[in-house]
Amino acid sequence: MTKKLLLINPAQHNRTNLATLLRLPPASLAYLVSLTPADWDIKIIDENVESYMFEEADLVAITAYTCNAPRGYEISQEYRQRGIKTVMGGVHVSAMRDEAIGFVDSVVVGEAESVWQEVLSDFEKGDMKPVYQGERTSLDNMVKPNRDLYSKRYRLLSVETSRGCPNDCEFCSVPAFYGRTYRQRPVNEVLDELEALKTKWFFFTDDNILGYGKKAEERAIQLFRGMIDRGIKKRWGCYVGIDFANNPEVMKYAKKAGCLGVFIGFESVSEEALEVMHKVRNLRVGVSNYREKIKRMHDYGIGVLGSFVLGNDGDRKDVFDKTTEFILNSNIDVVQLSILNPFPGTRLYERLKQEGRLLRTDYPGDWKYYDFMDVLFSPRHMTPEELSEGVARVYRDTTSRMTCLKRALISAVQTRDLLGSTVAYLGNRGAGTLWMKSSEQRVGM
Ligand code: SF4
Numbered sequence: 496m497t498k499k500l501l502l503i504n505p506a507q508h509n510r511t512n513l514a515t516l517l518r519l520p521p522a523s524l525a526y527l528v529s530l531t532p533a534d535w536d537i538k539i540i541d542e543n544v545e546s547y548m549f550e551e552a553d554l555v556a557i558t559a560y561t562c563n564a565p566r567g568y569e570i571s572q573e574y575r576q577r578g579i580k581t582v583m584g585g586v587h588v589s590a591m592r593d594e595a596i597g598f599v600d601s602v603v604v605g606e607a608e609s610v611w612q613e614v615l616s617d618f619e620k621g622d623m624k625p626v627y628q629g630e631r632t633s634l635d636n637m638v639k640p641n642r643d644l645y646s647k648r649y650r651l652l653s654v655e656t657s658r659g660c661p662n663d664c665e666f667c668s669v670p671a672f673y674g675r676t677y678r679q680r681p682v683n684e685v686l687d688e689l690e691a692l693k694t695k696w697f698f699f700t701d702d703n704i705l706g707y708g709k710k711a712e713e714r715a716i717q718l719f720r721g722m723i724d725r726g727i728k729k730r731w732g733c734y735v736g737i738d739f740a741n742n743p744e745v746m747k748y749a750k751k752a753g754c755l756g757v758f759i760g761f762e763s764v765s766e767e768a769l770e771v772m773h774k775v776r777n778l779r780v781g782v783s784n785y786r787e788k789i790k791r792m793h794d795y796g797i798g799v800l801g802s803f804v805l806g807n808d809g810d811r812k813d814v815f816d817k818t819t820e821f822i823l824n825s826n827i828d829v830v831q832l833s834i835l836n837p838f839p840g841t842r843l844y845e846r847l848k849q850e851g852r853l854l855r856t857d858y859p860g861d862w863k864y865y866d867f868m869d870v871l872f873s874p875r876h877m878t879p880e881e882l883s884e885g886v887a888r889v890y891r892d893t894t895s896r897m898t899c900l901k902r903a904l905i906s907a908v909q910t911r912d913l914l915g916s917t918v919a920y921l922g923n924r925g926a927g928t929l930w931m932k933s934s935e936q937r938v939g940m
Pocket residue numbers: 660661662663664667668669670702760776
């Protein structure tokens with residue numbers, strides 16, 4: 496008899512966030528679709544792009560980050576009250592296993608692919624375990640993600656070529672979730688997946704597609720050359736470290752393979768802040784060299800989307816003006832600003848907790864505030880209000896319509912990519928508008 500499986504990605508409570516704006520699909524669900532036997536009828540419901548309503552099912556699997564975990568728990572309770580089993584996975588419940596057990600029948604800790612078939616088989620035997628520990632397996636011969644059940648409302652598809660990071664930035668949950676060993680998929684398997692991708696646009700979701708070390712850089716070149724050789728004519732973006740700009744060959748082939756822009760965690764214009772967060776890659780490059788690195792990427796026609804985190808212990812009140820000055824004078828194409836967010840499972844969270852500086856601790860409800868837009872701790876050199884207002888001021892000073900237009904024109908001249916500069920304009924306007932809209936929503940929360 497056919498059983499029904501619902502795969503659910505919950506939305507954050509009453510808040511517009513980046514996921515709603517970007518409409519990116521939760522990649523893990525496409526792997527679960529592939530790994531589910533044919534006698535299951537599967538449906539994906541993503542509350543970020545469509546409305547959610549209870550519907551009958553035999554089993555419900557929920558994925559969540561931290562900010563949408565409370566909503567995930569709420570949905571789980573709705574099904575459990577009707578006697579329907581639920582299982583939840585993702586980065587939040589992996590860090591907060593004991594909390595999650597109170598709201599779901601089973602928790603998958605870590606990477607779900609290695610245990611998913613065991614979960615289904617235990618369900619069929621009526622013997623689901625409270626916890627399944629996913630393993631960090633090799634990425635060779637990985638199952639191909641099945642995206643056929645994705646909503647048509649997604650704006651961008653994502654492709655993953657590696658997992659893990661050997662670095663240990665204090666605020667980051669990647670090393671805890673994916674491990675500090677950098678694992679890569681074979682290039683040919685990635686190319687096969689790209690060839691089968693039905694959309695023109697996509698995003699490589701690896702935390703750093705360039706990897707770590709000479710061999711990894713050669714693999715990136717092999718991947719980009721493979722895309723050119725196979726005639727995969729798509730436009731794409733990816734996350735890289737700032738040292739991407741050190742290798743002309745990587746940049747040359749990335750551009751030829753369709754790279755529109757790279758997302759880089761610059762994190763801060765203050766080396767004191769970089770030291771506090773242990774962002775060693777950026778310290779090696781040096782803040783004074785950021786502008787030159789941006790220019791080098793522009794020379795190869797590649798746009799730069801920089802992410803900056805404000806509120807670090809090394810940040811003083813002048814950090815906002817310094818960040819604004821950098822954004823307006825470095826020719827950086829797009830900027831995303833965040834307030835330092837102590838995610839559970841990170842060293843930052845543990846430190847702030849020990850120091851008694853966390854402000855929103857009525858869990859699990861308060862996890863909904865953990866989305867980079869709220870001040871969740873007492874900053875060292877300013878008040879929470881000054882931090883919140885400071886970030887809003889940087890956005891106000893850098894994302895007005897006229898300023899974004901001027902920045903997009905510079906972008907067009909620098910990268911010689913009209914499409915890229917149009918995306919840059921929309922990205923800057925969208926980021927500023929999202930921040931202001933979210934500020935209004937916060938007032939009512
Ligand atoms: S922020 Fe980037 S470099 Fe630092 S640990 Fe996370 S993934 Fe690695």
